[in-house]
Amino acid sequence: MRRITESTPAADGFRMPGEFEPHRGCIMIFPERADSWQYGGYAARKAFVQVAEAIARSEKVTVCASDAQYDNARAMLPPWIRVVEMSSNDAWARDYAPTFVKNEEGEVRGVDWGFNAWGGLQDGLYFPWDKDNRMARKLCDLLDVDVYDKRDFILEGGSIHVDGEGTCMVTEACLLSEGRNPELTREQIEAVLCAYLNVSKILWLPCGIYQDETNEHVDNICAFVKPGEVVLAWTEDRDDVQYEMSKACLSYLEKAVDAKGRRIKVHKLPLPKPVTVTAEECAGLDACWDAPTRTPGERLAASYVNFYISNENIVMPGFGDPADEQAKEILQALFPEREVVQIYARDILIGGGNIHCITQQVI
Numbered sequence: 001m002r003r004i005t006e007s008t009p010a011a012d013g014f015r016m017p018g019e020f021e022p023h024r025g026c027i028m029i030f031p032e033r034a035d036s037w038q039y040g041g042y043a044a045r046k047a048f049v050q051v052a053e054a055i056a057r058s059e060k061v062t063v064c065a066s067d068a069q070y071d072n073a074r075a076m077l078p079p080w081i082r083v084v085e086m087s088s089n090d091a092w093a094r095d096y097a098p099t100f101v102k103n104e105e106g107e108v109r110g111v112d113w114g115f116n117a118w119g120g121l122q123d124g125l126y127f128p129w130d131k132d133n134r135m136a137r138k139l140c141d142l143l144d145v146d147v148y149d150k151r152d153f154i155l156e157g158g159s160i161h162v163d164g165e166g167t168c169m170v171t172e173a174c175l176l177s178e179g180r181n182p183e184l185t186r187e188q189i190e191a192v193l194c195a196y197l198n199v200s201k202i203l204w205l206p207c208g209i210y211q212d213e214t215n216e217h218v219d220n221i222c223a224f225v226k227p228g229e230v231v232l233a234w235t236e237d238r239d240d241v242q243y244e245m246s247k248a249c250l251s252y253l254e255k256a257v258d259a260k261g262r263r264i265k266v267h268k269l270p271l272p273k274p275v276t277v278t279a280e281e282c283a284g285l286d287a288c289w290d291a292p293t294r295t296p297g298e299r300l301a302a303s304y305v306n307f308y309i310s311n312e313n314i315v316m317p318g319f320g321d322p323a324d325e326q327a328k329e330i331l332q333a334l335f336p337e338r339e340v341v342q343i344y345a346r347d348i349l350i351g352g353g354n355i356h357c358i359t360q361q362v363i
């Protein structure tokens with residue numbers, strides 16, 4: 001593995017593909033952190049295994065597990081899923097596995113962004129995050145790809161969505177938050193994204209999903225389904241605080257054009273009814289920084305937009321809500337060549353994210 005510091009992906013002719021383009025595989029991390037995953041993580045691990053098995057139908061899945069969880073992971077996962085021992089602070093592969101880029105010849109490289117647990121000491125979610133911050137480089141070594149060193153710029157994979165044709169979508173709430181790159185202007189942040197993703201247009205949605213602890217990652221509110229088309233998390237309940245947030249994003253998208261000058265076609269993806277954490281679930285979580293991780297009745301950032309696009313499947317969350325089936329039907333119509341697999345994901349959601357957050361495609 002070569003660590004590249006003297007150039008950028010754009011300068012070298014590498015770009016980040018859209019998630020709907022073909023993958024070599026997918027990276028996941030086996031969960032165990034006691035202040036993220038209730039009651040020892042047993043239910044969460046079962047859900048992670050279901051996700052891994054669904055993705056593995058059409059692409060190679062690699063699961064990273066700690067020394068303490070390696071035997072459990074190997075026993076729970078089928079033999080065609082690779083398990084490697086690799087330390088981490090938690091299990092959010094989307095946010096600190098590498099962002100992979102490729103050139104026209106098919107050569108793949110990784111981008112190693114800085115990670116500070118979604119806000120560092122300003123408003124981050126845990127400390128330390130040192131093991132997470134080393135994972136991108138370790139994974140590039142494991143996969144035998146060169147890596148661009150951009151650890152001086154804080155960015156999570158869940159905070160960006162690209163169309164593979166020059167457009168990147170982000171939220172202002174996240175990328176302009178004080179805990180990430182406060183010394184940089186919006187224009188300077190755009191310049192970094194353009195250089196390292198090889199895009200020419202940044203779409204700045206104003207916000208994300210209410211109560212999203214990541215400062216409202218874009219991958220929970222809006223996602224590209226193909227160039228020029230997105231799904232947007234939506235509610236018709238005007239009394240829900242999310243209504244104005246989703247409406248603000250829709251208003252922005254209706255006026256926006258992408259890097260190719262196309263108007264953005266928006267498909268509304270319904271949200272489930274508000275999902276709140278129970279007292280029993282809270283009782284199964286360790287404290288974090290001498291404070292309860294969750295409080296009974298706390299609203300979780302549930303969204304069907306948090307799905308993973310594998311080579312032959314869409315792996316999406318379900319919440320036991322009447323909207324589950326409607327959301328699945330919408331995604332199936334948008335991806336007719338892929339089978340939509342819906343997995344009950346409450347036990348992932350309690351940890352703070354969902355299926356897209358626990359996966360990272362290897363192109």
